[in-house]
Amino acid sequence: MDTEQLWRLTLAEMEVQLSRAxxxxxxxxxxxxxxxxxxxxxxxxxxxxxxxxxxxxxxSILGIIRNFDSAAKKLEFVVHGTVxxxxxxRVTAMEVxxxxxxxxxxxxxxxxxxxxxxxxxxxxVVGGANELAFAAAQAIIAEVGTKYNPFFIYGGxxxxxxHLIQAVGNExxxxxxxxxxxxxxxxxxxxxxxVSSIINKRVEDMKRRYxxxxxxxxxxxxxxxxxxxTEEEFFHTFNALYGVNKQIVISSDRPPQSIxxxxxxxxxxxxxxxxxxxxxxxxxxxxxxxxxKLRERNxxxxxxxxxxxxxxxxKNVRELEGVxxxxxxxxxxxxxxxSESDVEDIIKKSTKNFSDRVTDDQIxxxxxxxxxxxxxxxxxxxxxxxxxEPRQIAMYLIREILDMSYPYIGEKMGRDHTTAIHSVExxxxxxxxxSSLGQKINLIKELLYKG
Ligand code: ADP
Ligand code: MG
Numbered sequence: 001m002d003t004e005q006l007w008r009l010t011l012a013e014m015e016v017q018l019s020r021a022x023x024x025x026x027x028x029x030x031x032x033x034x035x036x037x038x039x040x041x042x043x044x045x046x047x048x049x050x051x052x053x054x055x056x057x058x059x060s061i062l063g064i065i066r067n068f069d070s071a072a073k074k075l076e077f078v079v080h081g082t083v084x085x086x087x088x089x090r091v092t093a094m095e096v097x098x099x100x101x102x103x104x105x106x107x108x109x110x111x112x113x114x115x116x117x118x119x120x121x122x123x124x125v126v127g128g129a130n131e132l133a134f135a136a137a138q139a140i141i142a143e144v145g146t147k148y149n150p151f152f153i154y155g156g157x158x159x160x161x162x163h164l165i166q167a168v169g170n171e172x173x174x175x176x177x178x179x180x181x182x183x184x185x186x187x188x189x190x191x192x193x194x195v196s197s198i199i200n201k202r203v204e205d206m207k208r209r210y211x212x213x214x215x216x217x218x219x220x221x222x223x224x225x226x227x228x229x230t231e232e233e234f235f236h237t238f239n240a241l242y243g244v245n246k247q248i249v250i251s252s253d254r255p256p257q258s259i260x261x262x263x264x265x266x267x268x269x270x271x272x273x274x275x276x277x278x279x280x281x282x283x284x285x286x287x288x289x290x291x292x293k294l295r296e297r298n299x300x301x302x303x304x305x306x307x308x309x310x311x312x313x314x315k316n317v318r319e320l321e322g323v324x325x326x327x328x329x330x331x332x333x334x335x336x337x338x339s340e341s342d343v344e345d346i347i348k349k350s351t352k353n354f355s356d357r358v359t360d361d362q363i364x365x366x367x368x369x370x371x372x373x374x375x376x377x378x379x380x381x382x383x384x385x386x387x388x389e390p391r392q393i394a395m396y397l398i399r400e401i402l403d404m405s406y407p408y409i410g411e412k413m414g415r416d417h418t419t420a421i422h423s424v425e426x427x428x429x430x431x432x433x434x435s436s437l438g439q440k441i442n443l444i445k446e447l448l449y450k451g
Pocket of ligand 2: 162219
């Protein structure tokens with residue numbers, strides 16, 4: 001029996017097993033390209049279909065084929081047209097060396113300022129999502145301490161906050177040739193310094209150290225919420241610096257008013273300067289970021305691959321860089337350019353796949369933590385405004401991440417399925433119009449990752 005006939009018979013059997021729509025969606029456009037040493041190579045129109053068929057129907061297909069061809073042992077799946085398209089390309093020794101040098105450089109912060117020299121203003125790609133934050137950063141560099149103080153920048157994970165605030169420090173240091181001294185500190189470090197200064201009875205030392213700078217850059221301030229002693233020390237440090245026009249730059253994963261259990265006096269200080277947010281980069285900006293990273297690494301990728309990455313990795317620039325790093329690594333070790341489907345595999349592995357690990361209870365817990373309300377509030381019948389949005393978001397996430405049915409979601413939330421449909425649709429529509437809603441949802445997902 002030739003491969004064509006074998007595949008025709010196999011498909012006929014599959015068509016009986018599956019619904020017509022399912023068959024048409026996933027298998028209609030498939031081919032058996034070759035059969036060699038018991039391995040059968042099946043090609044599908046796109047990587048989505050490939051993944052689906054591979055995961056869901058592999059066993060049944062193999063079972064059917066075995067009835068016709070007992071020598072068949074295993075199946076392999078590819079996307080149409082990619083088999084012969086993989087064009088080998090040697091990566092030069094220079095590229096690998098440059099990349100390694102760069103990686104070394106990246107791991108070393110400046111001992112004086114604690115700033116990492118890789119974060120510069122010129123390597124920061126500007127687009128609609130971060131325009132305002134970038135313009136404010138430039139204004140602050142030009143007029144340190146007097147223009148916008150404090151400068152408070154917030155946004156979801158991996159969107160460039162650390163990059164931008166460190167770039168402000170690096171730029172100030174080089175532009176003013178050491179006359180204006182920046183100091184960078186993650187807020188966890190500030191907390192641990194406060195704690196150890198108390199234990200070692202060196203609180204005065206600690207105070208002096210933090211006040212001995214001209215620009216204090218503090219990263220991820222949301223972590224100090226609820227740590228009273230740290231909040232207090234930070235409040236005093238803030239006032240001491242602010243009082244003498246020293247610049248304060250702060251980053252956070254959310255706006256000041258959304259940081260839970262933050263003392264009111266600190267919140268109002270944070271809101272007293274300029275607040276700017278960083279949102280998700282749009283497609284063109286993602287392409288620009290990829291190109292910038294390629295330029296930094298002195299290497300290239302085909303336009304097709306750049307487009308593929310930009311289309312698939314949307315919500316986190318750090319993940320986007322992670323994908324690029326893996327591609328470079330593969331190219332450097334295997335010395336070939338990767339095919340599109342290889343790249344898709346890398347993307348799939350690098351971008352986090354919640355649905356395998358997350359449960360609906362974890363989603364409710366994450367939503368309740370984020371909004372600082374109880375799970376009972378979310379699932380209760382109360383109609384208070386503070387709980388309506390969290391409740392709708394919870395339903396939306398259970399649908400989006402777990403793909404649960406509406407009746408299931410309704411029951412989980414103590415409601416009927418029409419309410420579930422309404423909520424999921426509403427959030428789904430608003431998410432596109434309202435960037436702060438998108439950000440909230442991203443942050444809740446981040447809580448879920450950390451689990
Ligand atoms: P955050 O602090 O917001 O979680 P980071 O500043 O650590 O995110 O950014 C994650 C990675 O993405 C960094 O390596 C950073 O250089 C890169 N990145 C983010 N935004 C940009 C941008 N606009 N231009 C260039 N690189 C960016
Ligand atoms: Mg950061």
